[in-house]
Amino acid sequence: MFKENAIIICENDYKNKLLKEFNENKVLLxxxxxxxxxFLEAYFFSYNEKTLYYIYRKYQFKISIIKMYLDNLRFVQNKNYNNEKLDFLVKLKEELDKEKLLIYDDRFKTFLQDKTIYLAPYIYLENDEEKVFKSLNAIQIKNDTNYKPVFAQMFKTIAKEVNYVCKRIAKLILNGENINNIKLVNVPEEYKNLLERYAYLYNIPINLNINSCLYGTREAKLFLSHLYEGKDNALDKIKKLNQDIITKIVNICNKYFFIEDMNDLKTFLIYEFKKTNINQNLLENYVELVSINYPFKEEYVFLMNFNIESFPKVYKDDSYITDNIKKMVNLKSVNEINKIVKSNTINIIKSIKNIVITLKEYDLEKKVYPSSLIEDLDLEILNEEDDLYESYSILNDKLNYAMKLDDYYKYGILDDNIFIYKNTYQDINYFTYDSSYKKIKQKIFDKKIKLSYSSINKYFECKFKYFLSKVLYLDNYKITFGALIGSLYHHILKEYLENKKDIMLLKEEYLNNNNIVLTKKEAFYINKIVKEIETDLIIIDKQNTYNTLDKRVLEKEFQDNNEHFILNGFIDKILYNDKEELVIIDYKTGNENISYKLLSSGLSMQLFLYLYLVKKDSYFNNPKIIGFxxxxxLHSEKICDKSPIEQKEANLKLNGYSNKDISLLEKFDSSFKNSKVIRGMKLKNDGNFYSNSKTLSSEEMDSMVFLVEAILNEAVEKINNNDFQINPKKVNNKDDVSCPYCPYKEICYKKDYYYENIKQEEDLSFLGGDNND
Known part of the structure; x- marks a missing residue:
């Protein structure tokens, strides 16, 4: 069909279909x-990112508006049109030519001289485009239009229409039809949820083309939040995340390498990220959603939603060059375009050998009407009803039976078909609900599982909570004022301790860089908090006078990447010396306590995980832990008989575990005998610590590291085994540590007997140690 040395003008669907046929028929061309x-950009001219940026900087247009202007430049000539819109295009084109920002391919027309050019069927051409292809003797590929559908099938609702289509597909598959030869056409977004549901009921794999955009990914959000620190630093923040997504981010960044202004760069990156899709289709064989311009041959085609407002596409006079000025630039009017589209659509339908056309009568409660093509194709409309005697989904039948029972018991409506269902399905467990987790058979994680403190804590609080959050991603992320305060605290502490910057400037810098606009009430509290931070930093500086550890790292990410899992954690502050004797400190803007009492149950493990990470990460070779x-x-604890500053000093004392080795401890806190730094730290006259000093030996700390590793391995093994049962926890059959603030209460429908009882450890015997909490 095609000659050697040819150019085929077509869209990707047509190209992929031809390449598949060439491969199957072993054709080399x-x-x-x-x-x-x-083709047209190569023939006339094109533009690039520098063109976009030039116009953006000079005219401050939105990027989408800039592209609209650029895509219309080709239609104007270098003359005065006496029309504001067209004359602006002429002026813009002259300006871009002068700046050498339009790209002309001088060799392309020479390249075309010995080429045979083919145009795929039904490609829409403007007048000047027709002229170009005619001058190049382009060959228009034509489809046979020997087939004519006889009828269209109408259903009362979208649900009935979708159910019918899925039923027909199930029948085709059962009769041996290749699923890859089944195509769905004209499927709008409002159909996709129902299609997904019925495809599940009929066990039909369908690629619904539900692609998320790059902008919505964790990688993009994290990258953009650190962009003001520089592209390299921002990329470093995401380097351990999804590599495919990172590659997309890098490729987009490379296109805008020349933009130095970070605000401008962020604007362009956000635009590109929103336009870049992340393909989520993991299927190999599936029913595919395609456009009406797909090159159909032997496929089974279901043309859905055949209603007047949906099909065929009707163009409106809302383009930049409107109908009243199109003649000036030799463009077709909207009316002409719609006539061409309608004619092409009719011919495409007549070229499809196996086609089923469906439509609905009502969209929710609104009556909708058949497509105008019904009359043009002389189609008979059949009002279809579901044939209960032809079933391809037991699950769907049972659901329909249950809905008819609902209508009967709730509203007294007795459907004639209810007895057919009753005779077929004796027991459907009507009016019962089993909320227990049903194990998923398929493997969920193909790669090593990525863990963090929050995900581990979720899993051990309740496995089902982890499933909803980390497998189904049902978290509704919302930045609360409390979270803002915590992030602001961390930012100011880090920057002040590193660079001694002015605190008020650090506050403004953080709010501006994160585009945070405060209400008057929030601004009042933030300013009050910043004043507290000033006092806190004075006290921290005072605490440091007791410390001889002369090195520190702030907000450092530590990682354990082993054969089973990847664990990441950011540690707020580590103080250490040349001997790698160190202290781990984590900031909290709340009243959380630290205790090993729930450690063996996998709960409240944050500091113990940090201890584990410091030991496992290669940043330190053989660290000796002085304390964590x-x-x-913002501690709310009130202490009697103390002045406000004394109370502040007491609240800022470190709360955690210290090494029993005095020779190590005094390097961090020379006041340890009656500590000004560590809460509860005090030495008796006999040289022993008081019981509330919370000390551990180095061996006990190592035992904790071993225990944490065992807990992590246990969690990973169960997660890989899809163990996500509903199992909230109560401590000593009393305190519920899982459910009070769980965002998924309305989903799990837990029963009292789902609870698991855990006991607090009263001493260190589980480590082989003594009672020392």
Whole structure:
């Protein structure tokens, strides 16, 4: 059909279909594929990112508006039109030519001289485009239009229409039809949820083309939040995340390498990220959603939603160059375009050998009407009803039976078909609900599981909570004012301790860089909190006078990447010396306590995980742990008989575990005998610590590291085994540590007997140690 040394102008669907046919028939041809847009840009001119940026900087237009202007430049000539819109295009084109920002391919027309050019069927061409292809003797590929559908099938609702289509597909598959030869056409977004549901009921794999955009990914959000620190630093923040997504981010960044202004760069990156899709289709064989311009041959085609407002597409006079000025630039009117589209659509339908056309009568409660093509194709409309005697889904039948029972018991409506269902399905467990987790058979995680403190804590609080959050991703992320305060505290502490910057400037810098706009009430509290931070930093500086550890790392990410899992954690502050004797400190803007009492149950493990990470990460070779602590800011505990500053000093004391080795401890806290730094730390006259000093030996700390590793391995093994049962926890059959603030209460429908009882450890015997909490 095609000659050697040819160019085929078509869209990707047509190209992929031809390449598949060439491969199956072992055809070797020297052909190039180009879309119409690619061809015309090469033939006339194109533009690039520098063109966009030039216009953006000079005119401050939105990027989408800039692209609209650029895509219309080709239609104007270098003359005065006496029309504001067209004359602006002429002026813009002259300006871009002068700046050498339009790209002309001088060799392309020479390249075309010995080429045979083919146009795929039904490609829409403007007048000047027709002229170009005619001058190049382009060959229009034509489809046979020997087939004519006889009828269209109408259903009362979208649900009935979708159910019918899925039933027909199930029948085709059962009769041996290749699922890859079944195509769905004209499926709008409002159909996709129902299609997904019925496809599940009929066990039909369908690729619904539900692609998320790059902008919505964790990688993109994290990258953009650190962009003001520089692209390299922002990329470093995401380097351990999804590599495919990171590659997309890098490729987009490379296109805008020349933009130095970070605000401008962020604007362009956000635009690109929103336009870049992440393909989520993991299926190999599936029913595919395609456009009406797909090159159909022997496929079974279901043309859905055949209603007047949905099909065929009707163009409106809302383009930049409107109908009243189109003649000035030799463009077709909207009326002409719609006539061409309608004619092409009719011919495409007549070229499809196996086609089923369906439509609905009502969209929710609104009556909708058949497509105008019904009359043009002389189609008979059949009002279809479901044939209960032809069933391809037991599950769907049972659901329909249950809905008819609902209508009867709730509203007294007795459907004639209810007895057919009753005779077929004796027991459908009507009016019962089993909320227990049903194990998923398929493997969920193909790669090593990525863990964090929050995910581990979720899993051991309740396995089902982890499933909803980390497998189904049902978290509704919302930045609360409390979270803002915590993040602001961390930012100011880090920057002040590193660079001694002015605290008020640090506050403004954080709010501006994160585009945070405060209400008057929030601004009042933030300013009040910043004043508290000033006092806190004075006290921290005072605490440091007792410390001889002369090195520190702030907000450092530590990782354990082993054969089973990847665990990441950011540690707020580590103080250490050349001997790698060190202290771990985590900031908290709340009243959380630290205790090993729930450690063996996998709960409240944050500081113990940090201890584990410091030991496992290669940043330190053989660290000796002096202590690991929480430091509380905005602490609400009131202490009697103390002045406000004394109370502040007491609240900022470190809360955690210290090494029993005095020779190590005094390097961090020379006041340890009656500590000004560590809460509860005090030495008796006999040289022993008081019981509330919370000390551990180095061996006990190592035992904790071993225990944490065992707990992590246990969790990973169960997660890989899809163990996500509903199992909230109560401590000593009393305190519910899982459900009070769980965001998924309305989903799990837990029963009292789902609870698991856990006991607090009263001493260190589970480590082989003594009672020392």
């Amino acid at each position: 020297n052909v190039n594929f180009m879309t119409k847009k690619e 602590y929480l430091q509380h800011f």
